[in-house]
Amino acid sequence: xxxxxxxxxxxxxxxxxxxxxxxxxxxxxxxxxxxxxxxxxxxxxxxxxxxxxxxxxxxxxxxxxxxxxxxxxxxxxxxxxxxxxxxxxxxxxxxxxxxxxxxxxxxxxxxxxxxxxxxxxxxxxxxxxxxxxxxxxxxxxxxxxxxxxxxxxxxxxxxxxxxxxxxxxxxxxxxxxxxxxxxxxxxxxxxxxxxxxxxxxxxxxxxxxxxxxxxxxxxxxxxxxxxxxxxxxxxxxxxxxxxxxxxxxxx
Amino acid sequence: xxxxxxxxxxxxxxxxxxxxxxxxxxxxxxxxxxxxxxxxxxxxxxxxxxxxxxxxxxxxxxxxxxxxxxxxxxxxxxxxxxxxxxxxxxxxxxxxxxxxxxxxxxxxxxxxxxxxxxxxxxxxxxxxxxxxxxxxxxxxxxxxxxxxxxxxxxxxxxxxxxxxxxxxxxxxxxxxxxxxxxxxxxxxxxxxxxxxxxxxxxxxxxxxxxxxxxxxxxxxxxxxxxxxxxxxxxxxxxxxxxxxxxxxxxxxx
Numbered sequence: 001x002x003x004x005x006x007x008x009x010x011x012x013x014x015x016x017x018x019x020x021x022x023x024x025x026x027x028x029x030x031x032x033x034x035x036x037x038x039x040x041x042x043x044x045x046x047x048x049x050x051x052x053x054x055x056x057x058x059x060x061x062x063x064x065x066x067x068x069x070x071x072x073x074x075x076x077x078x079x080x081x082x083x084x085x086x087x088x089x090x091x092x093x094x095x096x097x098x099x100x101x102x103x104x105x106x107x108x109x110x111x112x113x114x115x116x117x118x119x120x121x122x123x124x125x126x127x128x129x130x131x132x133x134x135x136x137x138x139x140x141x142x143x144x145x146x147x148x149x150x151x152x153x154x155x156x157x158x159x160x161x162x163x164x165x166x167x168x169x170x171x172x173x174x175x176x177x178x179x180x181x182x183x184x185x186x187x188x189x190x191x192x193x194x195x196x197x198x199x200x201x202x203x204x205x206x207x208x209x210x211x212x213x214x215x216x217x218x219x220x221x222x223x224x225x226x227x228x229x230x231x232x233x234x235x236x237x238x239x240x241x242x243x244x245x246x247x248x249x250x251x
Numbered sequence: 252x253x254x255x256x257x258x259x260x261x262x263x264x265x266x267x268x269x270x271x272x273x274x275x276x277x278x279x280x281x282x283x284x285x286x287x288x289x290x291x292x293x294x295x296x297x298x299x300x301x302x303x304x305x306x307x308x309x310x311x312x313x314x315x316x317x318x319x320x321x322x323x324x325x326x327x328x329x330x331x332x333x334x335x336x337x338x339x340x341x342x343x344x345x346x347x348x349x350x351x352x353x354x355x356x357x358x359x360x361x362x363x364x365x366x367x368x369x370x371x372x373x374x375x376x377x378x379x380x381x382x383x384x385x386x387x388x389x390x391x392x393x394x395x396x397x398x399x400x401x402x403x404x405x406x407x408x409x410x411x412x413x414x415x416x417x418x419x420x421x422x423x424x425x426x427x428x429x430x431x432x433x434x435x436x437x438x439x440x441x442x443x444x445x446x447x448x449x450x451x452x453x454x455x456x457x458x459x460x461x462x463x464x465x466x467x468x469x470x471x472x473x474x475x476x477x478x479x480x481x482x483x484x485x486x487x488x489x490x491x492x493x494x495x496x497x498x499x500x501x502x503x504x
Contacts, residue, residue, distance in 0.1 A: 070474040135374065140457065142475040163374035164456025165463075167471060175456065179358040180373040 034226045035063045035081055037072045039088035039144070039213070040168055041109065044193050045246045046086065052242075053233055060226060068143055068168050070095075076218065083221035084230050086213060089144040093214040100216035105251035106234050107213040107243045109187045111148055113201035114176050114194065121182035126152075126203040129160045129183060137172050137181040140165040144211060145172070149185050152209045160185075173198065187211070192247035212251055271488065277481045286482035291459060291468070296486065299465040302376060303444035306383035310440045313384070314391035315433070319425070321392070322399035340389040347385055348453025355381065355454070378455035379462050383444035390443050391436040398432025399425070438498035442491055 034053070038046045043066045050062035065072070065082070069092040076082050076096060085100065087093040093103050115123050121134055129136045138160065139146030146165065153160055163181065166172045172184040177197045191200035215234055217227040233239045244250075279286075286292060321333055339347050355362045355372045362372060372378050406428060410420045426433070448466040455462040457471070465487055473480040 068474070074474050074477075135371070137456065140471055142471055162458065164458050166457060167452070171452070174453075175373075178352055178356050180352070180356050180371075 031059050031061055032223060032226065033061045033063060034083050034223050034230060035065070036084045036086070036230060037065050037067075037076065037080070037082040038084075038086040039069045039072070040066050040170060041088055041187055041189055042066065042086055042213070045189075045242050045248070048242050049230075049233060049239055052238070053230055056233075057226070057229070062230070070143060081222065082218055083223050083227040084215065085218055086215040086234070088213060089147065089211050090214055091147070092144065093216065096216075096218075099219045100214075101219050103214040103216040104231070104235065105212050106215045106239075107248040108251050109189055109211045109213065109248055110206040111145070111152060111185050111209065112188045112191045112206060113203060114173060114184045114186050114191050114198040115182065115201060116176055116179045117196065117199050119199045119201065120179075123183045123201050126156060126205045127158050129185070130158050135163045135180070135182045136160055137164045137166055137175045137184040138162045139169060139172055139185070140167060143168060145169050145186060148209045148211050152205065155208045156205050158205075187247075188249075189247040210249070213248075274481060274484055274488065277477075278485050279478045279481070282478055283482050283485075286479045287486055289479070292479070292483055292486075294460050295463055295465045295468040295483070298376070298379075298460060298463065299445055302379045302383060302464060303441050305380045306387060306444040307437055307441040309380065309384045310388050310391045311433075311437055314388050314395060314436070314440075315426075317388075318392045318395035318399060319421070322396045323404070336392055337389045339386045340393075344386055344447065344449025345453050348382060348450035351378075351382055351385060351450060351454040373454065374456045374458065374462065376455075376461055379447075379451055379464060382450035382454050383447045386447055386450055387440040387443040391440040394436035394439060395429060395432055398429040398436075401432075402428045435498045438494055442494040442498075445487065445490060445494075 036046065036050060046064055046066070050064050053062050054060055065080075067075075069088045072080075072082075072085065073087070073092050073095050076085060076099060085093070085096070086106070088109070090103075090105075093100055113123055113126070113129070115121065123129065123134070128134065138149045141147055141150050145168075149160070152158075164175060166175065169186045169190050172181075172186050173190060173194055175181040176184040177194070183201075188200075188202075188206075191198060215231055217224060217231055221227045234243075287296075317336065321329065321336075342350075352359060352373065354360050355365070355378070357363070357366045357371055357373065365372065372381065402425075406424050407420050410424045411417075415423065446466060447464070448470065451462065451464060452467055452470075457463045457467050463471075465483055469480045469483045469487070472483065
């Protein structure tokens with residue numbers, strides 16, 4: 001079938017190389033690598049902090065992975081090679097149990113309304129979200145921002161009927177920036193990070209539900225010392241400044 | 252066939268079968284019946300079946316004429332048109348969803364005008380149907396065009412010489428000849444619709460009973476309630492297997 005025996009040899013070699021490459025990612029490098037898993041809402045701040053950390057620790061490469069806190073927890077439980085985990089809520093950190101060696105709160109966040117630029121639907125208060133005909137997008141209750149939304153609805157008695165329950169804050173923002181939703185509920189820091197693509201509407205009731213962000217080194221971390229140093233950086237004055245500049249509150 | 256081909260072939264089969272077995276092994280048998288008959292699961296399944304059926308109907312309505320034009324005519328730019336029509340096959344579904352959003356979204360190319368007359372498509376079940384139709388249409392077109400080319404034009408020419416009008420030929424000769432191809436194409440399109448995720452979540456959103464189809468439910472539940480996610484996944488696998496079996500049977504006819 002194969003006229004040129006060279007082809008099958010090439011295929012065999014290529015397959016062998018591909019397979020060998022799978023297992024050797026951590027070998028052959030003298031540099032140390034720290035892997036940080038952090039909630040999606042920490043993308044900007046932790047990227048900045050990671051760069052800071054690399055500057056302070058020559059020869060260390062910080063790899064960051066951002067995603068929904070619950071996703072990251074699932075990945076860590078399945079054995080993802082993370083050294084540090086920063087969660088958007090205590091519930092998800094608690095799920096890790098013993099795997100999280102020493103969780104410490106490092107920031108807090110509250111909800112804010114995001115509307116398309118110029119706020120075309122004229123949303124000025126939290127109860128406006130319950131107005132009939134207003135297209136509101138929220139996070140699904142399974143994810144931290146949705147959990148916070150549900151708590152806030154319960155505490156204020158405002159019953160929002162969303163047109164969509166999104167999987168993450170960024171999905172909510174996407175529907176708002178495209179103009180398809182009149183308003184979305186996200187974190188204060190998300191509105192700050194989104195800049196001019198959305199108009200934020202602060203509301204009085206927001207401080208009734210405060211999300212606390214814990215950070216922890218992880219049991220079995222390859223780089224336990226570096227992991228602790230990274231946590232220290234986040235908790236340091238410099239680290240806290242980066243966070244407060246992005247709109248995060250004190251823990 | 253050289254005998255050594257058995258080895259890589261077995262490897263390939265294992266590669267496909269083992270993950271399927273893995274998901275079946277994860278199913279918690281004790282809670283399985285309760286999980287797949289929960290109101291939210293049934294709601295998602297019903298929505299999935301309804302939207303996939305509607306999308307398949309739309310695919311047939313739009314895809315049969317398109318496949319016929321592609322198979323039976325020759326005009327400049329036809330190759331380009333065929334490539335464009337097949338594009339959703341290879342596009343990441345999220346990109347398809349964005350494209351639909353920029354078309355039918357409230358500030359989209361067409362959505363802007365629709366919004367003026369009070370119609371908003373995003374966040375509705377119609378958006379789910381549009382997303383599914385967009386990604387599934389190429390499946391129907393490609394298999395039907397293949398069937399049309401294979402069946403050739405001899406019978407059509409004979410019918411025409413016997414005095415049948417083009418519409419009669421199309422209805423009485425062309426379509427019956429490619430019946431099995433049309434059936435398997437439709438079944439494939441239906442299966443693709445059932446599995447649609449990326450374009451739906453990007454374009455239609457996620458609301459139980461309105462836009463939250465089975466794959467969206469699985470995605471949302473996978474972390475908080477993995478047992479439920481696995482149970483729903485298994486239902487999707489079973490439906491997919493049934494659909495493929497049906498398609499193979501149809502081809503054999």
